[in-house]
Amino acid sequence: MKDDLKPISRKITVIVIIAIIFACSLFTLIYYKGTEMIRYYFLTSKYIYEQETPYIENFRKYVEDHNIGIDDVDKYNEWIVDNNISFLSVEKDGIQRYSLMTTDGFIQQSKDMYDYRMINPFRQTVQFSDTEAEVFIYANYTEKYYTYFFIADFAFSMIISFLIILWQVRRIIKHLQAELAEAEGKAKSVRTDKDSLLRSMAHDLRTPLTGLMSYLDIIKNGNISGKDEAEYIGVISAKAVEIKDLTDQLFDFTLASSEDTIETDEPMDVQYAIGDYLSEMCMELAESKISVNIDKMLWKNVKVIVSGRFMGRIFSNLTSNIKKYADTSKVVSLETIYCKHS
Numbered sequence: 001m002k003d004d005l006k007p008i009s010r011k012i013t014v015i016v017i018i019a020i021i022f023a024c025s026l027f028t029l030i031y032y033k034g035t036e037m038i039r040y041y042f043l044t045s046k047y048i049y050e051q052e053t054p055y056i057e058n059f060r061k062y063v064e065d066h067n068i069g070i071d072d073v074d075k076y077n078e079w080i081v082d083n084n085i086s087f088l089s090v091e092k093d094g095i096q097r098y099s100l101m102t103t104d105g106f107i108q109q110s111k112d113m114y115d116y117r118m119i120n121p122f123r124q125t126v127q128f129s130d131t132e133a134e135v136f137i138y139a140n141y142t143e144k145y146y147t148y149f150f151i152a153d154f155a156f157s158m159i160i161s162f163l164i165i166l167w168q169v170r171r172i173i174k175h176l177q178a179e180l181a182e183a184e185g186k187a188k189s190v191r192t193d194k195d196s197l198l199r200s201m202a203h204d205l206r207t208p209l210t211g212l213m214s215y216l217d218i219i220k221n222g223n224i225s226g227k228d229e230a231e232y233i234g235v236i237s238a239k240a241v242e243i244k245d246l247t248d249q250l251f252d253f254t255l256a257s258s259e260d261t262i263e264t265d266e267p268m269d270v271q272y273a274i275g276d277y278l279s280e281m282c283m284e285l286a287e288s289k290i291s292v293n294i295d296k297m298l299w300k301n302v303k304v305i306v307s308g309r310f311m312g313r314i315f316s317n318l319t320s321n322i323k324k325y326a327d328t329s330k331v332v333s334l335e336t337i338y339c340k341h342s
Helices: 002-044 047-065 073-082 108-114 116-122 143-221 226-257 270-287 308-325
Strands: 087-092 095-101 124-127 132-138 292-296 332-335
Touching: 002 047, 002 143, 047 116, 047 124, 047 132, 073 087, 073 095, 116 132, 143 226, 226 308, 270 292, 270 308, 270 332
Parallel strands: 292 332
Antiparallel strands: 087 095, 087 132, 124 132
């Protein structure tokens, strides 16, 4: 049973690996394209400016209330900590006078907010006690959207991967169901054929057995001459042989249709494996005046594995059936055919 499940287990493993690779590729593609679109929106819309303005107003009031000059960086730091600011940049006449980053987000696109080339359009003027300067304040108001998108992208990719696995597993199950239905149909057909054959054999056995009993009754009554008795005994003997042949066939069929392992002989040259049986068959057919043509019997240097017990019965049944049913005016032709595995 375990061996039967190994191919299915391998198929499912391959499906899972392919689904994971597909999910990773899909996630990467969507993430790259999606974050680029989000980034483009932030840099071309008023969102950043609108989010930044309340912080700028708060910072202006703080500068005014505490009479802070552009170089009073210690006081900057106090306000940054109190207001949970991620990044603050102060620029005067194109020269960076102050820059402090207090966090480093894991989303690469959110780090653009720390790049002066990106933030220049969003700088706003702040009046310090000693001069005016351009200020940019960032408080992670874009990073959360990248995070949400990351989670959504991951969940979507995993769902698609799961659906692919589910779809393929359902295909495997349907295929197995079809195979099981076919196997069940074949098993039912085999059982039907087996029952039919057994009934036929039972009928075939009943006919000679009835004749044998009839002749035995005649002999038992004793109302026959010596000549007739010898003739009847000959008929009884023939009936007994016929019954024996039929019982041998029934025994062979029972063995062949059983699930028991058939013991085989060691590998041997094909000529030695079946040559003796063929020779005996040819001699017995010749004694019955049946012509045999062996021109197409070729022996190659190959080895075969057979069951000696079954080979004897097979050739015995073949010989018996040929003698009973063959047209003696025709020639029995024997031929060897060599295939890749037989």
